[in-house]
Amino acid sequence: MRPFVLALVASASIATFAHAQAGGPMAAVSAADPYYKAGEAALTRQLSVVPNTGRAKNVILFLGDGMGISTVTAGRIYDGQLKGVDGESNSLAFEKLSYAALSKTYSHDTQVTDSAAGITAIMTGVKTRNKIIGLTGAAIGEKCETEKGNAVETLAELAKANGKAAGAVTTTRVTHATPAGAYAHTAYRDWEGDSDMPVEALEAGCKDIARQLVEAPDALRLDVVMGGGRSRFLPEAKDGKRADGRDLTAEWLKAEGGASAYVTTVDQLKALPADTQHVLGLFASEHLPYEVERPVLGQGVPTLAQMAAAAVDVLSRNPNGYFLMVEGGKIDMGSHLGNAKRTLSETVEFSKAIDAVLAKVDLKDTLVVVTADHSHGLVISGYAPRNSPILGVSGNEGEPAIAADGKTYTTLMFATGPGGPLGNDTRADPAKEDLDDVDYHQQAVVNLPSAAHAGEDVGVFADGPQAYLMRGVVEESYIFQVMRHAFGFDGKAANEAKKR
Numbered sequence: 001m002r003p004f005v006l007a008l009v010a011s012a013s014i015a016t017f018a019h020a021q022a023g024g025p026m027a028a029v030s031a032a033d034p035y036y037k038a039g040e041a042a043l044t045r046q047l048s049v050v051p052n053t054g055r056a057k058n059v060i061l062f063l064g065d066g067m068g069i070s071t072v073t074a075g076r077i078y079d080g081q082l083k084g085v086d087g088e089s090n091s092l093a094f095e096k097l098s099y100a101a102l103s104k105t106y107s108h109d110t111q112v113t114d115s116a117a118g119i120t121a122i123m124t125g126v127k128t129r130n131k132i133i134g135l136t137g138a139a140i141g142e143k144c145e146t147e148k149g150n151a152v153e154t155l156a157e158l159a160k161a162n163g164k165a166a167g168a169v170t171t172t173r174v175t176h177a178t179p180a181g182a183y184a185h186t187a188y189r190d191w192e193g194d195s196d197m198p199v200e201a202l203e204a205g206c207k208d209i210a211r212q213l214v215e216a217p218d219a220l221r222l223d224v225v226m227g228g229g230r231s232r233f234l235p236e237a238k239d240g241k242r243a244d245g246r247d248l249t250a251e252w253l254k255a256e257g258g259a260s261a262y263v264t265t266v267d268q269l270k271a272l273p274a275d276t277q278h279v280l281g282l283f284a285s286e287h288l289p290y291e292v293e294r295p296v297l298g299q300g301v302p303t304l305a306q307m308a309a310a311a312v313d314v315l316s317r318n319p320n321g322y323f324l325m326v327e328g329g330k331i332d333m334g335s336h337l338g339n340a341k342r343t344l345s346e347t348v349e350f351s352k353a354i355d356a357v358l359a360k361v362d363l364k365d366t367l368v369v370v371t372a373d374h375s376h377g378l379v380i381s382g383y384a385p386r387n388s389p390i391l392g393v394s395g396n397e398g399e400p401a402i403a404a405d406g407k408t409y410t411t412l413m414f415a416t417g418p419g420g421p422l423g424n425d426t427r428a429d430p431a432k433e434d435l436d437d438v439d440y441h442q443q444a445v446v447n448l449p450s451a452a453h454a455g456e457d458v459g460v461f462a463d464g465p466q467a468y469l470m471r472g473v474v475e476e477s478y479i480f481q482v483m484r485h486a487f488g489f490d491g492k493a494a495n496e497a498k499k500r
């Protein structure tokens with residue numbers, strides 16, 4: 001194009017832009033557009049946010065295990081569709097918090113972390129090796145002798161040392177990797193009970209995770225623990241799996257003394273006396289049931305929201321404040337199954353738990369952080385029309401999308417998992433399957449009995465004191481630093497706490 005023609009085009013473009021800026025026809029069209037209006041409203045809300053630079057009396061960490069960005073997106077759509085509203089523009093509870101960041105989740109020794117190393121980074125500020133909890137990267141997996149001298153302090157322990165209360169709530173076993181990250185220091189995440197440990201580790205003096213919970217010093221022991229995993233606390237004579245014959249639930253009650261309760265049903269949880277200060281709630285022998293299984297397997301089992309709300313009630317009785325970790329642990333487990341319905345249902349329940357807690361706390365003195373320890377290989381793909389079922393087949397200009405093999409494919413798929421091809425098996429056509437079935441496995445590229453984690457960054461959402469520090473792309477271990485700083489446990493304060 002000749003120079004004078006370019007100049008004419010540029011001049012015309014500038015004139016058109018200036019006309020629109022001056023309130024011309026295009027500006028009027030833009031201002032009337034619903035997306036434009038929504039953007040203006042969002043900007044107004046953001047402009048009204050004033051960073052809270054005060055100290056936090058309380059810190060609540062919500063951990064959606066395996067809740068990667070694609071899971072958040074699909075979960076928001078699924079949640080909206082369950083409510084009968086536009087799923088794509090819907091927001092989960094934590095997406096409404098004022099601040100957000102991205103967290104780099106690699107572990108000390110791998111590109112893709114597991115939950116043990118992930119929670120260690122978040123709870124201690126130290127990245128470690130996969131399979132290891134509460135120890136530095138100098139420790140070696142399954143090597144009992146490497147535990148010595150490598151333990152690192154958790155935020156829960158630091159809160160207790162400073163006179164605050166502390167608790168952990170989960171939908172998994174309370175001895176599972178993520179909840180154990182609040183209190184345990186072990187060379188192997190699977191050493192949940194003594195029967196899970198090799199003889200040489202026991203003889204070398206290493207303690208199983210359940211024992212570590214109960215035998216923690218009075219000044220550091222968690223005040224509230226709720227979830228599953230009763231089997232790791234009871235002897236075989238009481239339908240447990242402990243080989244040492246000990247009843248750790250009874251030992252826990254004795255150690256805690258008065259104003260304590262051990263509960264195993266939702267009714268017992270609801271009936272806790274108003275002065276209760278310590279609660280051990282073990283509501284299943286193993287993990288709690290998935291929400292989609294609640295009608296059959298969930299009788300007497302509290303929801304994550306009920307446990308989290310009860311934990312806040314109990315911990316709030318400490319006038320100095322508290323730290324609480326709440327894990328939506330079965331988000332991850334649904335994805336390991338390659339079962340998107342379970343993944344998304346658990347994500348929605350996780351959001352409900354956050355809603356329930358936000359209704360109880362004051363963000364003026366409570367820092368709320370929502371994040372994940374790692375992602376999963378869930379992919380949202382294709383061009384399905386707006387409002388299409390997120391669990392349905394993908395689309396192309398309003399019609400089902402057809403792959404090169406002549407078959408449809410679903411909007412949600414996994415990179416790896418049970419839905420992958422075996423041998424020379426031909427791919428099934430999802431259009432001929434019941435995609436809403438609770439046991440449907442989304443198709444995957446590679447067949448694995450359990451889908452692998454993914455390594456991309458995960459979201460961090462925050463509000464309350466010092467939440468404005470959650471911004472940009474950060475290391476997973478940085479999350480601990482913000483929570484510690486919000487509490488005021490910097491430098492001298494932390495050191496003094498250790499002397500008490």
